[in-house]
Amino acid sequence: MSFDARHHANEPASGKPDLTRRGFLAGAAATGALGVIGVNLFVRQGFDPGGVANASRQKRLRSQVLPAVRGQILDINGNVMARSVQRYNLTADQTAVATFKRYNEDRTEKIEVTPSQLVYEMTDILKSVDPGITDEFIKSKLDGTSKYSVIKTDVSPEIFHKIDDLGAPFIYGEAFSQRLYPNGSVGGSVVGKYNIVEEADGNGTGGTVSRNYSVGIERVFEKELAGTPGERTYEISADGVRIPVAKEEQRLAVDGKNIRLTINRDVQYFAQQVVRARAEELKAEWCTAIVMDVRDGSILALADSSTMDPGAATIEDAADMTPRAISQSVEPGSTEKMLTASALIEQGLTTPTSVYDVPATLTIDGQTFKDAFEHGAQRRTF
Structure with a gap:
């Protein structure tokens, strides 16, 4: 049997293509798609309406x-x-x-x-x-x-x-x-x-x-x-x-x-004026003062000769941003002498009128100490 004979043998007697099967398949596919959509809508609206609404609302929030x-x-x-x-x-x-x-x-x-x-x-x-x-x-x-x-x-x-x-x-x-x-x-x-x-x-x-x-x-x-x-x-x-x-x-x-705060604004203002004037008088880099209430030790003023204005757009000197009384290391100097003297007098080891030889310099363990000003050997009362 030739190819042509086989081909024509499968066609209807009328010679037209068989559209019935194709139509059936197309209809079935469309029905299936609609079924899937229907099931999806049923699940979303019937079983999870809140979830869909909530998801939509979340997008609008x-x-x-x-x-x-x-x-x-x-x-x-x-x-x-x-x-x-x-x-x-x-x-x-x-x-x-x-x-x-x-x-x-x-x-x-x-x-x-x-x-x-x-x-x-x-x-x-x-x-x-x-x-x-x-x-x-x-x-x-x-x-x-x-x-x-x-x-x-x-x-x-x-x-x-x-x-x-x-x-x-x-x-x-x-x-x-x-x-x-x-x-x-x-x-x-x-x-x-x-x-x-x-x-x-x-x-x-x-x-x-x-x-x-x-x-x-x-x-x-x-x-x-x-x-x-x-x-x-x-x-x-x-x-x-x-x-x-x-x-x-x-x-x-x-x-x-x-x-x-324990800071007193008026005392703080006055203290800042005093230390600023003193720094200018001595041509010092800076000067600071602490004002304390002796009854309870509260700080009434923590004053610097130069300080910042917090409301200013820029701060010229970063050192002005912190009180120097707590940020700078300084030698306690003669203020410590009062503590030492009080302890010695209290222990009865000396009196205010006791006389001592004070050398021009004093060397201890290879380190030489002297006063802030030059002087020779002297005799001084305690």
């Missing part, structure tokens, strides 16, 4: 850190030596700028607000803190394709809340704490300086790590002063705008504790 207010540093009388104030950076998501709705003043109905109207309202508010703000400037911060456009930095909570009350879902406020030192250099090296810096983690991943470069009381009591940050979690839509009707979760921040 965004978190915002609520910084804790750092505790105050006070002197012995409660005068503030260091404190923190809450500030905000105003930012916008330019890709989400559009007409939005908010309640009217009576909160009886919602009204539409156009971006142009919002520009005028924001300008009026921000002009109160920066007269140079113009409508054109605000408009330039809202126009564009950036998801992070900085409108104004370092604004007070009062100004931020006024902007927030405008209801624009694409305007955000980044909260942060600003540390203030109202007494300048008075007790500056004692109070110290708060300085937490975000730096690259060094692993090549692009991540950051916080480095603590604080000094003084600010560093010693970092844990107590810092407090615990809170967190606010909210949902955003596909276009990046926060969903106002969605559930919002908030964990409040725990503010830091206040630290009260």
